[in-house]
Amino acid sequence: NTLDCPDNVFATxxxxxxxxxxxxxxxxxxxxxxxxxxxxxxxxxxxxTIGFATGKWYWEVKFYGSxxxxxxxxxxxxxxITNAVNAHFQNGVTVFYxxxxxxxxxxxxxxxxxxxxxxxxxxxxxxxxxxxxxxxIYKNGSAIVSNYAxxxxxxxxxxxxxxxxxxxxxxxxxxxxxxxxxxxxS
Numbered sequence: 785n786t787l788d789c790p791d792n793v794f795a796t797x798x799x800x801x802x803x804x805x806x807x808x809x810x811x812x813x814x815x816x817x818x819x820x821x822x823x824x825x826x827x828x829x830x831x832x833t834i835g836f837a838t839g840k841w842y843w844e845v846k847f848y849g850s851x852x853x854x855x856x857x858x859x860x861x862x863x864x865i866t867n868a869v870n871a872h873f874q875n876g877v878t879v880f881y882x883x884x885x886x887x888x889x890x891x892x893x894x895x896x897x898x899x900x901x902x903x904x905x906x907x908x909x910x911x912x913x914x915x916x917x918x919x920x921i922y923k924n925g926s927a928i929v930s931n932y933a934x935x936x937x938x939x940x941x942x943x944x945x946x947x948x949x950x951x952x953x954x955x956x957x958x959x960x961x962x963x964x965x966x967x968x969x970s
Contacts, residue, residue: 794961795834795843795944802830811948818961820946821849821954828948832959835862835941841912843944843960848904849953853883856947857955858919859912862940875937879945880908880921880929888921891935899928914942 796817811820811828822828847855856879864876874892881887885898900923902908909922913931917938921929934942948954 793834795832795959797830797944797946797957798833801943802828811946811954815956818957818959819954820948820957822854822948829856830946831860832944834959835943836912836914837941838914841914841942843910844958845908845910845946845955846904846906847882847902847908847953847955852904852953853901854948854953855882855955856880856889856945857882857908857910858889858945859910859934859942860945861935861938862943864935864937876935876939877945878919878932878934879947880910882908886928888929888932890933891937910944912942 797811797813797820799813799817802811802813811822811830813820813830817833820830845857858877858879860874860878861876864874876891878888878890880899881889881894882901884894886901887897887899888895899921902923907924909925911920911922912918912934916931917934918931919929919934920927920931944959946955
């Protein structure tokens with residue numbers, strides 16, 4: 785029995801929208817495309833299956849692996865170039881970087897704020913307000929980044945985005961179908 789049905793559809797990671805530095809270097813998706821893992825020592829990235837232009841949207845991830853720090857999570861504009869080696873450096877991308885003290889990256893520019901990082905037992909919540917063009921990041925239910933401005937190059941739909949580096953890193957994703965941590969679908 786699943787909650788994902790024609791009347792109640794949830795996003796997953798899109799296996800047709802994965803990119804790396806070469807054709808054989810991509811994120812690998814498992815568990816119904818809700819778990820993403822990096823299989824190489826190069827930056828790999830992927831997009832979600834459901835885009836949005838308006839409204840408020842929320843999903844959660846848990847980072848895992850020996851190199852869990854080297855992960856990005858956030859959103860990208862549908863027109864952003866994500867088939868690049870370092871997709872998180874591109875215009876139209878706004879993501880949280882789980883390293884260097886926890887930073888935000890927008891249009892290729894990294895902050896120096898040290899918002900905090902996530903360990904493998906923490907739940908990272910991503911809240912996007914597409915009407916006000918902001919993103920907030922939550923650590924175990926408490927905001928660590930509030931109303932951070934999205935990319936100014938946004939022209940279309942926003943899509944969930946993730947990037948990872950190195951073998952053994954990845955993330956478990958809760959787009960609403962199932963639960964872990966702070967939220968549950970019943």
